[in-house]
Amino acid sequence: MFTPILIQLYWGGGVTYENERILADNNTRSTTLIIQQKISYEEFLNLICFHLQVDNDLYRLTLKLYYTFNSNSQSSEIFNDSSLEVLYYLASNVHNFYANVHVTIDPRISLGQSSCMDLLRGFSSVNESPLGTMVPYQQFTESHVFEAGPSTNTNLHCLSNNEDDSNSDSEAEPPTSEESEVVPSSVETTDVDADEPEIDARFNSTNVSQTSNSGFDYANDPEELKAYAINESDDDDDMEIWDQNYPARVGLGMFFRNKNDVMLGVRSWNINCGRELYVVESKSAKWRAKCYSQNPNCNTNFATGPPCSWYVYAVKRRNDHMWQIIRWVDSHNCYGTIVGNDNRSLKSRDVATHILHNMREDLAYPVKQIRAFIKDQLNVDISYSKAWRARKEAIERIYGSWESNFEELPRYIAALQESNPEAWEYLRNIKESKWTLLKDKNYRRWGNMTTNISESFNNALGGIRLMPIKAIINCTFEKSVEHFLKNTEIAWNCQTRLPPRTWRWFEKRDLKSREHRIIEFDFRRGRYKVVSKIQTNSTGGNDYTVEYLDKKCTCGKWQMQRFPCSHAIAVCHNRGDPPETIVHELYTTGAYKAQYEGQFFPLTHQDYWNDPGWKIKADASKITTSRGRRRSRRIHNEMDVHHPDQPRTFRCGICKQLGHRRNACQSSHP
Template identity: 20%
Template sequence: MVDGEFTMGMEFSSREAIIAAMKDYNIRKGVDYRVYESEPLTFYAKCTQYGSGCDWLIRVSMIRRKYCWVIRRYNGSHTCTRATISQDHSKLDSNTIAEAIKPLVESDPSLKVKSVIAEVQSKFNYTISYRKAWLAKQKAIEKIFGGWESSYETLPIWFEAMYHKEPSAVVHFETMPVYQGDDLVTDIRVLQRVFWSYYPCIRAFRHCKPVVQIDGTHLYGKYKGSLLVAVSQDGNNNIVPIAFAIVEGETSDAWHFFLNNLRQHVVTRDGVGLISDRHDSISSAISRSNGAWSPPRAFHMFCIKHIESNFLRKFKAPYLQKLIVNIGYSRTVREYELHYQRLQERGEAYTQWLNCIPREQYALAFDGGYRWGHMTTNLMEYINSVFKGACNLPVTTLVKETFYKLNELFTRKRTEAEDRINAGHIFSEHVTSKLHANQRASGNIQVNCFDRQSQVFEVREMPNGVEYNVDLGRQWCDCGEFQVDRIPCRHVFACCANRRLDWQVYVHEVYKMDQVRRAYRARFRPLGDPATWPAYHGPRFVPNPFLRRVTKGCPKMTRFLNEMNTQMLRAPRRCRQCGGEGHSRSRYR
């Protein structure tokens, strides 16, 4: 288009191409047109002001021998101007916007709607509504990653192919029947929930810390729902996702479905620590697990950040937040009682509220070492940020994202572990640096041996004179670090140096590089060409129609915000005139 204008004889590859070009032309000019003829072989439009000062019209026809569309009639540029200035344009619809933002959505599926509005503003100089921008983003996702409904149909086919390549993987569907009137439709099922875990993840957990963190994140596509994830951590502080599930929401039934499959197929050993937030649905699901997630098989504990948030919501006392966190991080009973006493001095109501939570579920001093020092669900928060973009995608694309991202993670961590072993390192990088720091700090510690056979010591730090008891046989130190981290603290190093003992035997196996390498030994297998996949003979899956987002109005946010998501609670309003609370200067009397 010379100077942005159409010309007679101009050729276009398709009907859609000429319509898109006309829309773009009129949007840039700030004018509009009305369609007078729209046939399979002809398209004819005139300016909305035709006959009232503007003669713009265009006719395009399909030329069969050229296999293209050609402009057969054109009256030249618009001579009119819009009577009113509008922030939007009738031809700037969601389909046009979807084509314009496709590159942005493809690079970042979690693109915010307000970023779409800003992109349209900079590109077309129009400010569109939130709803139109949201619809455009959904259509762009559908054009790039496939349709939402067809994605439910391809999901069992993809899982069938994955399971064919790796029979040790775990996939479990829960579906609901479909009725047409009163008749049951046998070959169609409504997908309610799906749990899956890849074999490399199942194998990796055997060599990770016996700690599992769980959480859920919302799905933001055409259909509502939640992605539930369970993660663990290897001896080098790397996050290892071990299981996933797509469910209708964070309900008690959904968590029971997830935790039941997690316990049955992935977390099969006993003595595991389970860390979560204080969501009632999780506690309800654990109580229904018939002891699978209860002592002594497992120990359910809470994230201290969520307890802090619950405390702030209850008492509106932000100046006590740090004290609540310090109570949870207390490694020894003496330290716990000191912080607890400080809270009690501020008010009996605070400690009474805290006493309603079993202290073994939030305090390091009483957790029996099952936390391994993990006080929060920060591992889950990081994983949620990694898969945030995928939560905007159709379900099959979301599942594929977990497959390929985990393959990339395992390949990279396997190479890093092998390189470190080849370099002669015995322990992981994270633990090595901590061991060196503890070893350097052990120089100014006096050691008295009380029982050489059972290896019981009393040590005194100089020059402060603080004394600690160390029991190497029970792997215990009064400072709390030894039993929490499972690596020698500075007092253990001093005792080993005094009796010429090998301190390396007191480092837990999980921190050795051989264990870290074993965590990533299993490999993901490529699925190959879909034409080579086995034939799928199961029912066709369809989405739950009740989970579809509303088609009118601005999409409603379903996330419940609390003090962890919003700004710090403000102090009471004070009058600038008299300094009193409860009113402002304008309301002063």
């Protein structure tokens, strides 16, 4: 049976191998891949090229394997099937083996002088390969990311400087109807949607003229937009890529990795300005938006004065498939449309992006804290429903959807059982009669719907509800580990005979016992009468009988809790016995340490989980929440039953008085 091999790839810089560790410089990048079955050298090389995004026909890869054998650090080059057998031999004979492979990438053809912009776009604008295609240079496509600054005009490099003069001087075909925006030839203009909304003639882009590759021709643009178009320039180092850490930094000429980043960046900019936007056009290769005051459905009270000139136009480029803002007005000239500080531009998915880090730290992050966090960070008041949807989406981004959770649950449970067999066996040995009402045959809990053990779970796992099943199990496991670590540290640092919490409990009762009066009846049998102190409000002065040797008291606390009450402690002082000797051994520090001697082990990587051979079929009708107000799922018991002869008491929501509701309140109807 072939064992999967974990391989760590290093490239882009120099590495050394010492003491079973790879030491790399700052320029070195790394990634991980897994070989699930035995493959040839050519297949292995193609797999590495796929992970590094390198064309094998244009670049030569040199592979060097670093490993430790018989406590000696060694290296071996991999260049054919025979040399690859070294990797398979080590994987089958070395326990917990993982390979470290350094990859050296050399071009098969010489690259001419290229600009930084050309390298970032993934092609060279000067030299062409013998096959007639541009020479890719994928090494820079992911590592060179420039920080986005404030909104400024960004210059673009001409896409082709070596075109014939006839091509570079060719004029664009004039539009056949109203004035239109000119889309660059490097921009994808294939639209999926057939219908287009009616747009103001000043911003109409339905008639796209084909320009030459020498640059962007804006001769046919409206006069008021020419100042906001991208200027031609030979400076290639001004490429500005949107940074998700600073989402509100958006400007003309900025590049985005996908359309979602464009929409998130523009919405964040408007939220920062206290404005709302209206999407005019959203298609596969272009996206346009204007101020919400220009929306035909906008309240006319906000449309007073001159129309707002704010406008944005982003397109998808063909050469690098990135999105770019080619039209941008950097300010609003309207009063805004926001009422009540609830910005409609802030979507629940945007809130989920902002709280994603907090949800990773605390899965039970409450909704009220989400609303307070967004108010503090963005100065926007969001509704409870929007915060709830954002919390749900953030959880699904971390743990997956409900359907995927049910698909992965069998493998996850098997991995959890395999990594923690002792904990699994402990849970299976707990009798169902101790924690389920269904198995309680003798009704020892007198109809109570909960038990002590279930209440303990609820106390430790508070806030984990309405989540995907995998998230609930994973959070339960992590909280259990955290609970054990905390109490183990307390137990081993305890210097008293009783744990800290139990000791505080005992000291409180011991202090109260000194106010009681003791009357001895039988010293040999340990029978005493204890009279409590009379309080200033004429309470107290109660009589209790203590059977000291039988560990009983008429108050019932000693028998039920197995912990001495204040009356028993008073008798203990009267007899001259050490008070801690009458405490049950379950409350001692030794028992506390033994209780938290269990251990947990982390789960292995998901690729190593075994298939248990069974699956769970999810029923979407039971996990999909219906529209409207969310209903409580608490199980009702006898205290929730309303008897017909018992009158109902209503409290008005306006005047706060009993006896009527707000719809019948006289204060609301003068």
